[in-house]
Amino acid sequence: EAEVAQSPRYKITEKSQAVAFWCDPISGHATLYWYRQILGQGPELLVQFQDESVVDDSQLPKDRFSAERLKGVDSTLKIQPAELGDSAMYLCASSLNQRNEQFFGPGTRLTVL
Amino acid sequence: QKEVEQDPGPLSVPEGAIVSLNCTYSNSAFQYFMWYRQYSRKGPELLMYTYSSGNKEDGRFTAQVDKSSKYISLFIRDSQPSDSATYLCAKGRTDSWGKLQFGAGTQVVVTP
Numbered sequence: 001e002a003e004v005a006q007s008p009r010y011k012i013t014e015k016s017q018a019v020a021f022w023c024d025p026i027s028g029h030a031t032l033y034w035y036r037q038i039l040g041q042g043p044e045l046l047v048q049f050q051d052e053s054v055v056d057d058s059q060l061p062k063d064r065f066s067a068e069r070l071k072g073v074d075s076t077l078k079i080q081p082a083e084l085g086d087s088a089m090y091l092c093a094s095s096l097n098q099r100n101e102q103f104f105g106p107g108t109r110l111t112v113l
Numbered sequence: 114q115k116e117v118e119q120d121p122g123p124l125s126v127p128e129g130a131i132v133s134l135n136c137t138y139s140n141s142a143f144q145y146f147m148w149y150r151q152y153s154r155k156g157p158e159l160l161m162y163t164y165s166s167g168n169k170e171d172g173r174f175t176a177q178v179d180k181s182s183k184y185i186s187l188f189i190r191d192s193q194p195s196d197s198a199t200y201l202c203a204k205g206r207t208d209s210w211g212k213l214q215f216g217a218g219t220q221v222v223v224t225p
Contacts, residue, residue, distance in 0.1 A: 042215025043215050103159075104157050106154075106156050107154075109154075
């Protein structure tokens with residue numbers, strides 16, 4: 001069964017360091033999403049891609065966060081520099097298109113010390 | 114005020130009981146609604162979605178939407194220990210497909 005892959009699964013870093021997360025969506029899925037889920041809260045959309053183009057990044061803290069999906073397949077989310085408040089689960093999801101069901105990956109749990 | 118409000122629980126029920134979960138939402142235009150289940154240390158998985166007021170059934174799960182009251186519910190019949198998870202309600206807008214807004218999630222524990 002096709003799944004969304006994410007790596008690493010866990011990341012511990014010190015504040016002010018740079019971190020990067022990788023996501024490989026289900027093959028053929030044109031839409032890719034990055035969410036942040038703080039413990040005890042629901043996922044919050046950070047950025048939405050349609051193929052290689054950003055559709056919505058209104059909630060992405062652009063002073064420190066960046067996301068790219070250069071070839072319209074896999075994607076990288078970067079944080080530089082990391083802050084204590086960035087500790088959270090970072091979830092990637094993909095869908096055939098924007099109107100279709102979103103399938104979530106297992107997430108990357110980030111701890112910033 | 115958050116657009117989707119959900120009681121975080123935890124909600125503990127004995128095996129075989131009916132689990133009742135609720136969310137309220139604001140902003141009424143072009144809505145569609147979803148329920149996701151999230152096991153510990155895993156990503157959410159879609160359980161049900163609905164576009165209109167009324168009930169929708171899928172096996173042991175029933176989703177209910179009352180647009181006049183801005184209230185959405187999920188009922189789980191004959192609950193099993195494997196139903197123990199966090200349940201997230203979410204809403205989207207048909208004028209901005211894919212941009213979901215989630216509630217905080219309700220943790221459910223089904224005890225044998």
